[in-house]
Amino acid sequence: AQKITQTQPGMFVQEKEAVTLDCTYDTSDQSYGLFWYKQPSSGEMIFLIYQGSYDEQNATEGRYSLNFQKARKSANLVISASQLGDSAMYFCAMREGETSYDKVIFGPGTSLSVIP
Amino acid sequence: NAGVTQTPKFRVLKTGQSMTLLCAQDMNHEYMYWYRQDPGMGLRLIHYSVGEGTTAKGEVPDGYNVSRLKKQNFLLGLESAAPSQTSVYFCASTDSFLKGGYTFGSGTRLTVV
Numbered sequence: 005a006q007k008i009t010q011t012q013p014g015m016f017v018q019e020k021e022a023v024t025l026d027c028t029y030d031t032s033d034q035s036y037g038l039f040w041y042k043q044p045s046s047g048e049m050i051f052l053i054y055q056g057s058y059d060e061q062n063a064t065e066g067r068y069s070l071n072f073q074k075a076r077k078s079a080n081l082v083i084s085a086s087q088l089g090d091s092a093m094y095f096c097a098m099r100e101g102e103t104s105y106d107k108v109i110f111g112p113g114t115s116l117s118v119i120p
Numbered sequence: 121n122a123g124v125t126q127t128p129k130f131r132v133l134k135t136g137q138s139m140t141l142l143c144a145q146d147m148n149h150e151y152m153y154w155y156r157q158d159p160g161m162g163l164r165l166i167h168y169s170v171g172e173g174t175t176a177k178g179e180v181p182d183g184y185n186v187s188r189l190k191k192q193n194f195l196l197g198l199e200s201a202a203p204s205q206t207s208v209y210f211c212a213s214t215d216s217f218l219k220g221g222y223t224f225g226s227g228t229r230l231t232v233v
Contacts, residue, residue: 037219041221048226051223095162099217104217105170108153109164110164113162
């Protein structure tokens with residue numbers, strides 16, 4: 005069974021608008037971490053934001069925020085005021101557990117295109 | 121500001137050949153990882169290391185071996201390459217497996233013919 009689901013293979017957003025990229029996850033662990041990464045067309049992977057399962061507040065990093073709904077097991081990425089440079093693949097990832105041997109697994113990704 | 125450096129960046133192998141991918145990081149990170157990326161499948165963990173001299177299997181370890189003799193280097197070996205190992209390989213490292221995001225290398229594009 006897929007641990008990380010990203011149901012939107014491709015998304016379009018108008019420049020300066022906000023966009024939400026969906027991520028749902030499956031785990032029976034109480035302690036886990038959620039991550040979002042960006043991969044531009046140049047190919048490098050860039051870490052954006054982290055949310056811990058025990059964090060009470062949603063994580064924010066500049067224009068990125070993570071809408072964490074624990075009961076629904078969702079961790080959606082919200083990008084405010086989209087820019088052309090936001091066009092990229094976005095990957096949701098999860099670490100189950102809290103030891104160094106617990107692995108981080110990635111979802112299949114969502115392609116975001118920002119339209120001028 | 122080197123960060124994580126992967127060599128080589130591109131390689132074409134014939135089926136059955138062997139090769140080693142090198143990952144070097146200059147951030148004194150404890151934890152290092154090898155992932156492969158295939159279209160539509162995100163990244164899948166091959167092997168990882170939680171410290172110098174340690175290695176562990178990830179999701180897709182078959183056909184690969186790794187070594188971490190020095191803290192800054194993590195080597196990925198293919199003993200007998202197969203076309204199914206055609207992929208983009210990423211190395212990553214972090215100093216905080218709990219909250220820290222990974223720093224990734226720029227990737228190695230490997231084609232096995």
